[in-house]
Amino acid sequence: MTPVTVIGLGPMGTALAEAFVKAGHPTTVWNRTAAKAAPLVAMGAVHAKRIEDAVAASPLVIACLTRYDDTRQALEPAAAALKGRALITLNSGSPAGAREMADWAAGHGARFLDGAIKNVPSAVGAPDTLLYYSGDKTVFDDHLATLKILGGDTVHLGAEPDLAALYEMAVGGTLLPALVGFFQGAAAVQARGLEADTLVRFTVKWLEMISSILPAFAREIDSGDYTKPMSSVNVFLAGVAYDEELGKEANLDVTWQAPLHDLLKRAVEAGHGDHSIAALTEVLKRPERAA
């Protein structure tokens, strides 16, 4: 069992450390606010007061802080101890941030992997929980069994250290818009005196339906052929009026949808009216790139 160090004990870092402790790995933890380590110590983890000792305790160091900047700042006093160790970052950030982090880690002789866990802390350790990584493949291969403790669906995207951040952002772009769509629906059923809870099971099925059509949309986007639509831009444009009616009936501010409707109109102007809704992908590309 490889000794593991977990840096950063927010809800996600705590869940990661807990999974390692439960799996029987010698686990060292460090957090800026030391008190957060106490429950993990009670479970069998070792608390390192100094970050230098935390890093020195294990060949595998996993940092789960908020941003790359925070990670570098926290690790700076322990930089010398990183030499020859495997360092994995699991935080949010941009591809550029991941590249900077990778350069920093390389400069200190660490073998670096960046990862993303796009899930809630309670999902850590489940057989179908997805974590994806990019960067040094030897770190991934050497520690695969250990990494799988965090989630059964563990993937290496490639050697470029910023791929995990790229995919994290590409995937994450659906979250806020989908949630606002749900909140709007919740406010609409509430306006009728019904509970938001009654909407959940229908929305869950709806999200499953959306998932089922994504492969076809991806094929259209990859081929650039939008001419055999399941659902056309014009069909979506015809639905815009219903959204406005709902807004009036439920007394909701639906203006956040205006730029989405504008995208539909721009797609029609670009000749995509009878094409697949996936043609919006082309409208999102800035002209200088599309040209």
Add this chain to the structure above:
Amino acid sequence: MTPVTVIGLGPMGTALAEAFVKAGHPTTVWNRTAAKAAPLVAMGAVHAKRIEDAVAASPLVIACLTRYDDTRQALEPAAAALKGRALITLNSGSPAGAREMADWAAGHGARFLDGAIKNVPSAVGAPDTLLYYSGDKTVFDDHLATLKILGGDTVHLGAEPDLAALYEMAVGGTLLPALVGFFQGAAAVQARGLEADTLVRFTVKWLEMISSILPAFAREIDSGDYTKPMSSVNVFLAGVAYDEELGKEANLDVTWQAPLHDLLKRAVEAGHGDHSIAALTEVLKRPERAA
């Protein structure tokens, strides 16, 4: 086996009629463009040239046209024949449209049920396909076995005929924003020379994660207590910078997100910064309603 009439043979109407034929129901079909009936006739359906004959052929008439207006216009010549029959509409539309449709049906002595099938035509007939209805409960009860041929997950929302349209719109509000989020991600991975298809399996898992957190959000919305957040408005606001970085790096127009970010800022101004992201629901309510 109850004889069934299906009015409107677009992709969805055709799928409905096909399911009834395959299940052994005497099935009569009508469409403005008669040629669309041919494949169904080859399978065993009866094609009625006149809509009066189509309606007269069955005690259960299911109309699957584009809008309520189209449905009334198509049925007008057959209005006298509707008396005593069960009429079910399965089209898109607003709650107000459903109420008008119900009044029209009642005026002609039909027993009326409005329904929604929030799925693709190929999902018709599957055991977990969801259809929900509202309106005359006796129609639902009398024909439940027949309706279940269209999807195993068949629900009656209530006697008010506009509830299915309300839920359809409340649920549907996630579609366009979620898709645009996916298209943006697809354009971002394409900008890196990768295929959109590589994003699908990650987005599918992500949508499953979103589904898993909806019950907790609904509880917050129903209780009005946003003070114990899984994920706060401020956390989302901190992520805005990453979206802008992604836009620059992938040369994408991400301005469609601006009003979503504005909602976050308005939530902070309203004192919801450290509250759950579900507090956006309150920001979506117009002041005159919230007050």
